[in-house]
Amino acid sequence: MANTLGLKCRECGREYPLEPLNACDFCFGPLEVMYDYGAISRLISKESIQAGPNSLWRYHELLPADYHESVDINAGFTPLIRSRNLAKMLGLNELYIKNDSVNPSFSFKDRVVAVASAKALEFEFDTIACASTGNLACSVAAHAARGGIKACVFIPSGLEAGKVLGAAIYNPVLMSVEGSYDDVNRLCSEIADSYPWAFVNINMRPFYAEGSKSLGYEVAEQLGWRTPAHVVVPAASGAMFTKIWKGFNEFADLGLVGPVHTRMHLAQARGCAPIAEAWEEGRFVIKPVRPSTLATSLAIGNPADGWYALKVIEASEGSAVIAEENEIADGVKLLAETEGIFTEGAGGVAITGLKRLVEQGRIKPDEPTVVYITGNGLKTTELVADVVNPFLIKPTVSSFEAAMASRTK
Amino acid sequence: MTSPSSPVRRVRLTYVDHLIKQPVVYELGRQFKVVTNVRRADVQENVGWIILEMDGEEDEIDRALDWVRSLGIRIDSVLGDVVEG
Numbered sequence: 001m002a003n004t005l006g007l008k009c010r011e012c013g014r015e016y017p018l019e020p021l022n023a024c025d026f027c028f029g030p031l032e033v034m035y036d037y038g039a040i041s042r043l044i045s046k047e048s049i050q051a052g053p054n055s056l057w058r059y060h061e062l063l064p065a066d067y068h069e070s071v072d073i074n075a076g077f078t079p080l081i082r083s084r085n086l087a088k089m090l091g092l093n094e095l096y097i098k099n100d101s102v103n104p105s106f107s108f109k110d111r112v113v114a115v116a117s118a119k120a121l122e123f124e125f126d127t128i129a130c131a132s133t134g135n136l137a138c139s140v141a142a143h144a145a146r147g148g149i150k151a152c153v154f155i156p157s158g159l160e161a162g163k164v165l166g167a168a169i170y171n172p173v174l175m176s177v178e179g180s181y182d183d184v185n186r187l188c189s190e191i192a193d194s195y196p197w198a199f200v201n202i203n204m205r206p207f208y209a210e211g212s213k214s215l216g217y218e219v220a221e222q223l224g225w226r227t228p229a230h231v232v233v234p235a236a237s238g239a240m241f242t243k244i245w246k247g248f249n250e251f252a253d254l255g256l257v258g259p260v261h262t263r264m265h266l267a268q269a270r271g272c273a274p275i276a277e278a279w280e281e282g283r284f285v286i287k288p289v290r291p292s293t294l295a296t297s298l299a300i301g302n303p304a305d306g307w308y309a310l311k312v313i314e315a316s317e318g319s320a321v322i323a324e325e326n327e328i329a330d331g332v333k334l335l336a337e338t339e340g341i342f343t344e345g346a347g348g349v350a351i352t353g354l355k356r357l358v359e360q361g362r363i364k365p366d367e368p369t370v371v372y373i374t375g376n377g378l379k380t381t382e383l384v385a386d387v388v389n390p391f392l393i394k395p396t397v398s399s400f401e402a403a404m405a406s407r408t409k
Numbered sequence: 410m411t412s413p414s415s416p417v418r419r420v421r422l423t424y425v426d427h428l429i430k431q432p433v434v435y436e437l438g439r440q441f442k443v444v445t446n447v448r449r450a451d452v453q454e455n456v457g458w459i460i461l462e463m464d465g466e467e468d469e470i471d472r473a474l475d476w477v478r479s480l481g482i483r484i485d486s487v488l489g490d491v492v493e494g
Binding site: 022023027028030109130131132133134135136154156181184185186188189192199201202236237283285287288296297298299300301302303304305306346375 | 419421423425448449451453455456457458460483485486487488489490491492493494
């Protein structure tokens with residue numbers, strides 16, 4: 001059984017039983033899972049983790065659901081790659097790339113949905129659901145397909161074909177909602193209130209969000225049981241950012257790593273930067289925005305965990321950076337050309353943010369740094385379609401050689 | 410399955426600049442047939458938010474929120490966006 005005690009409001013501290021709940025009845029604060037860390041400390045060790053599966057379930061003692069093989073698609077334990085070319089270009093001596101774009105449905109969302117899906121089975125839901133502009137929809141549909149349970153996925157109408165296909169291939173019930181982004185938010189909130197489904201990021205959110213802690217655990221383990229000096233993380237709701245920090249600190253509290261001195265850097269795109277703008281302006285009140293960004297997976301204008309993300313930046317002595325819209329595709333291309341990793345717009349934001357932090361002197365050459373790449377570029381090819389510019393040659397050696405001679409690179 | 414109508418609407422209002430000085434919640438209750446209840450709030454010098462419960466007829470709440478929106482106050486879900494990337 002999971003080592004969980006209940007749910008607790010992050011604002012007023014009221015406690016609730018382990019049920020599919022999202023917010024405190026009294027203050028509307030978000031609920032968080034409480035763990036029996038005493039029990040966990042007796043169960044977990046470096047050896048027990050290393051003997052576990054090559055997935056996020058190697059950290060099952062610290063997750064709020066039991067492992068259910070029936071719904072497992074092998075999320076997590078993705079590569080941590082020591083950068084050579086990008087590091088050299090940036091003047092960094094110890095840069096790592098956490099490549100989470102190689103998860104089964106091609107984004108970090110598989111981590112959170114893995115936990116939410118397992119918990120949904122425990123709660124005996126027969127349908128899992130979400131509202132998404134891409135990656136989350138793919139992950140929910142994939143987990144449901146694996147588990148033989150129903151999925152209902154809501155997407156805004158007008159999404160790029162690649163994203164719709166990425167979810168539709170798993171054959172969920174796919175609802176394309178006409179209307180504005182706000183309309184989709186409102187509709188899905190109403191449906192979540194009235195249908196007995198596991199909406200992964202609504203009534204399952206306390207459990208779902210915990211899956212992202214594994215992004216912290218894995219980096220610490222893969223670095224040889226230490227936490228880096230800096231991490232750079234793309235942010236939308238801010239939940240993943242806060243959970244990476246929580247993961248590092250849980251490991252430290254359990255004695256698996258030393259004290260955490262990681263500076264947490266949050267990256268957003270100019271067209272949707274409510275958290276980063278609050279940080280730049282020195283305020284702890286998030287002003288919601290209407291998203292208009294090429295980094296579509298970061299397009300959350302009213303981030304549920306924005307305030308908590310700001311507190312993590314403050315506690316870790318980190319920072320927030322904003323990538324201009326015209327820098328996002330350049331960031332995607334830079335990572336592809338230097339490290340052979342094709343990421344989506346969110347990755348372009350993270351790489352641009354990393355560059356800026358180095359330029360600003362916030363990240364020094366000898367400080368171990370990890371940049372998180374959370375989604376795959378193949379779902380959003382429109383962003384970098386201009387790179388397709390092949391030589392058109394005749395099927396002759398002379399035509400080939402003429403083309404080779406005309407190269408500019 | 411049909412969706413039951415919610416008896417109380419909960420919204421988050423975000424104010425900026427000069428709107429902070431306006432008695433918006435008071436005017437809401439005076440101009441429209443809605444009962445308002447501030448459940449949480451954080452108001453700073455140049456920006457602030459209120460989580461407001463509104464009780465009344467659906468149409469009247471919609472009209473009241475249209476008026477709030479016309480002032481330039483942003484209206485959002487209490488729990489943040491549910492649509493994710």
